[in-house]
Amino acid sequence: MLRFTKRSEYGLIALAYLGGQGDSYCSAREIVDTLGLPRRLCAEILKSLSTAGLVEAIRGPGGGYRLKREPSGLSLSEVITVLEGPLRMANCANGGECEKEAACLIATGVNRVADDIQGVLSSFTLADLIAEAQAKINAPTPAIQV
Amino acid sequence: MLRFTKRSEYGLIALAYLGGQGDSYCSAREIVDTLGLPRRLCAEILKSLSTAGLVEAIRGPGGGYRLKREPSGLSLSEVITVLEGPLRMANCANGGECEKEAACLIATGVNRVADDIQGVLSSFTLADLIAEAQAKINAPTPAIQV
DNA sequence: ACAAAATAGCACCATTTCAGTGCCTTTTCA
DNA sequence: TGAAAAGGCACTGAAATGGTGCTATTTTGT
Numbered sequence: 001m002l003r004f005t006k007r008s009e010y011g012l013i014a015l016a017y018l019g020g021q022g023d024s025y026c027s028a029r030e031i032v033d034t035l036g037l038p039r040r041l042c043a044e045i046l047k048s049l050s051t052a053g054l055v056e057a058i059r060g061p062g063g064g065y066r067l068k069r070e071p072s073g074l075s076l077s078e079v080i081t082v083l084e085g086p087l088r089m090a091n092c093a094n095g096g097e098c099e100k101e102a103a104c105l106i107a108t109g110v111n112r113v114a115d116d117i118q119g120v121l122s123s124f125t126l127a128d129l130i131a132e133a134q135a136k137i138n139a140p141t142p143a144i145q146v
Numbered sequence: 147m148l149r150f151t152k153r154s155e156y157g158l159i160a161l162a163y164l165g166g167q168g169d170s171y172c173s174a175r176e177i178v179d180t181l182g183l184p185r186r187l188c189a190e191i192l193k194s195l196s197t198a199g200l201v202e203a204i205r206g207p208g209g210g211y212r213l214k215r216e217p218s219g220l221s222l223s224e225v226i227t228v229l230e231g232p233l234r235m236a237n238c239a240n241g242g243e244c245e246k247e248a249a250c251l252i253a254t255g256v257n258r259v260a261d262d263i264q265g266v267l268s269s270f271t272l273a274d275l276i277a278e279a280q281a282k283i284n285a286p287t288p289a290i291q292v
Numbered sequence: 293a294c295a296a297a298a299t300a301g302c303a304c305c306a307t308t309t310c311a312g313t314g315c316c317t318t319t320t321c322a
Numbered sequence: 323t324g325a326a327a328a329g330g331c332a333c334t335g336a337a338a339t340g341g342t343g344c345t346a347t348t349t350t351g352t
Contacts, residue, residue, distance in 0.1 A: 002230075002233055005310065006312090007310085029327080046328085059326090060320030060321050061325070061326040062322095105162050106278070109274050113266065116270075117263055124255070124258070132255045151338090184340080193301090196299085203299060205297085205299045206298060206299085206349030209297075210298070211299090
């Protein structure tokens with residue numbers, strides 16, 4: 001339960017990778033080949049991130065993606081919202097087909113939980129993930145390659 | 147994303163209801179009829195909660211369910227774990243088919259997030275939900291009945 | 293002893309979401 | 323003008339989720 005989808009997982013992985021590459025552009029191909037992720041799926045994810053303005057995309061040879069913002073300014077909350085849509089803990093907590101008073105029994109409390117979880121996700125940034133990732137990118141093997 | 151399943155939702159609702167009924171036993175039927183929840187599904191959920199020792203079940207006429215523990219001692223974390231299994235944010239974070247170093251790029255960080263979220267869920271108790279629910283059970287209509 | 297109340301157990305179906313893929317188009321650099 | 327790269331579109335298979343029906347077993351009350 002309460003798990004990330006692959007979209008979020010791959011998205012965060014790709015972002016962490018981009019974060020470790022500085023200002024240079026990385027092609028989707030490089031990313032998926034380096035990290036061993038499914039190509040098309042990641043392409044879609046990167047596109048979403050691009051549309052949302054989290055990464056910058058440049059076409060053509062030499063192009064690719066790069067972060068549009070400092071990793072420390074990119075919260076997990078934002079990334080996940082882009083890739084999975086907004087948080088909705090219980091059905092009645094959001095949009096609102098809450099006809100049965102039942103759901104509402106816990107709506108208020110659940111909303112409070114949701115807020116706290118959202119807070120956790122907001123408190124973590126891409127920089128936090130990258131801090132961990134750095135060691136793995138730059139340490140054992142020069143760079144994981146295909 | 148990161149949403150409760152219906153199992154958790156209904157489970158929490160039922161527990162909140164039981165919490166408002168003191169020491170008396172409430173039949174599954176009473177619960178679902180009062181709250182307008184799907185019968186069979188809730189019966190399964192109550193059975194799970196009973197197996198896990200969170201509620202007490204008594205068969206036969208006059209029987210039913212009741213909380214086996216003080217609401218303030220029952221964390222959401224526990225309830226949700228019973229009804230949905232353990233938290234697992236990313237695949238590589240748990241059991242371990244983590245062949246691709248990719249997933250591990252964020253594993254450590256994601257695990258930290260998961261811990262924090264688990265912390266949030268542990269910090270909320272059934273009593274918190276009931277506090278909200280009480281008003282709705284005892285206020286507008288004497289008691290929602292069939 | 294019997295009937296009714298209640299939980300327990302089993303097997304199944306429908307829908308939605310998720311993960312993943314293929315193919316073609318457009319842009320852009322060399 | 324050719325190759326590299328992002329972008330767009332439509333589709334498929336698998337799994338999780340939500341939900342239901344029927345029957346068995348236990349227990350109380352009459």
